[in-house]
Every structure is written in structure tokens, then in C-alpha cells.
Amino acid sequence: MPDSVLDGPLLEDHRVLWRRMLGARGGGFGDMGFPWLAVGPTGKVIGFSAFGPVRGSSWEHDAEIYALYVDTDWRGHGIGRALVRQTAQGLMAQHRRSLLLWALEGNSKARAFYDRIGGKVIDREAHCFGGVWLPEVAYEWRDMALLLE
Numbered sequence: 001m002p003d004s005v006l007d008g009p010l011l012e013d014h015r016v017l018w019r020r021m022l023g024a025r026g027g028g029f030g031d032m033g034f035p036w037l038a039v040g041p042t043g044k045v046i047g048f049s050a051f052g053p054v055r056g057s058s059w060e061h062d063a064e065i066y067a068l069y070v071d072t073d074w075r076g077h078g079i080g081r082a083l084v085r086q087t088a089q090g091l092m093a094q095h096r097r098s099l100l101l102w103a104l105e106g107n108s109k110a111r112a113f114y115d116r117i118g119g120k121v122i123d124r125e126a127h128c129f130g131g132v133w134l135p136e137v138a139y140e141w142r143d144m145a146l147l148l149e
């Protein structure tokens, strides 16, 4: 994604989004819970998973992961997998089974990760990020139990 988008309108959009997610009464969007944070040995946040109801698309999964991130120094240590597993566990405890997630088509590293943890590509669509349209692919887990194995 171009830096001009990340540092420009997207930054402000995401400030608003995170304030809503962290400040919502009853926990996050649609009462599904707050984002999960991974905390390193010094107490610093080194990763997160943000999720909630599926956003404007024709898909009707029980939940969507909006954002998943692991600090560069901590990648490849199982933290991404642990965050997705924790997210799935929390959602399944609320009787939700299916999960949707959109990834940038060109984000080959993240896509290799989603392939590795059993995601299936079910859709392709361009989405607008701060005024710039970029192609994305949708991954699904029809049954989040797969993520707990």
C-alpha cells in the first residue's frame, strides 16, 4: 500500500476506528469483544487482531478479522497463529463458526500465512483505502474449529 495512503487519510480513518473499538461499551463492535493484543516480555504490545461483524459485502460469515499485525521483530515466532487461534476461540465461545478476512492481493507474505493456517480464497474485489482502489482477496474458514487444531 502506498505510504501516501498509509500516512494520510487512512491514518485518520484508523484512529477513529480504533477509538470506537477500544472505547465501545460492552466490548468492541457488535459485542464480539475487544481486539486481542499480544504483549512481549517487556510489556510492549507486539501484535493485535481486530475483528467484528462482516462489513458491507455479500458474504454472511459469523465474524470478520479486520486487521492482524505482528511487530516486524516478532514475526515467524507463532504469534500471528496464536492471535488468530485466540480470536477463533473467543468467537466460538459465542457460538460463532465461520470467519471471513480480506487481504491485499499483493500481500504475498500474509497470503502465504493465511494459506498455511487453512484459509480458502472465496472472492476478489477492489476496495477503497483513503481514495485509492486496491485489489483484495477474501479468505474464509467455514469452521473456526480448524484454527484450534
Ligand SMILES: CC(C)(COP(=O)(O)OP(=O)(O)OC[C@H]1O[C@@H](n2cnc3c(N)ncnc32)[C@H](O)[C@@H]1OP(=O)(O)O)[C@@H](O)C(=O)NCCC(=O)NCCS
Pocket (backbone or CB within 6 Å): 067, 068, 069, 070, 071, 074, 075, 076, 077, 078, 079, 080, 081, 082, 102, 103, 104, 107, 108, 109, 110, 112, 113, 116, 117
Ligand atoms: C502475516 C502475519 C500476521 C503472520 O504472523 P507471524 O507471527 O509472522 O506468523 P506465525 O509465526 O504465527 O506463522 C504461522 C505459520 O505460518 C507460516 N508463515 C508465516 N508467514 C509466512 C510466509 N511469509 N510465508 C510462508 N509461510 C509463512 C509459518 O511458517 C508458520 O507455519 P508453521 O506453524 O507450520 O511453522 C505477520 O507476518 C504480519 O504482521 N505481517 C504484516 C502485517 C500484515 O500483512 N497483516 C495481514 C493483513 S491482511
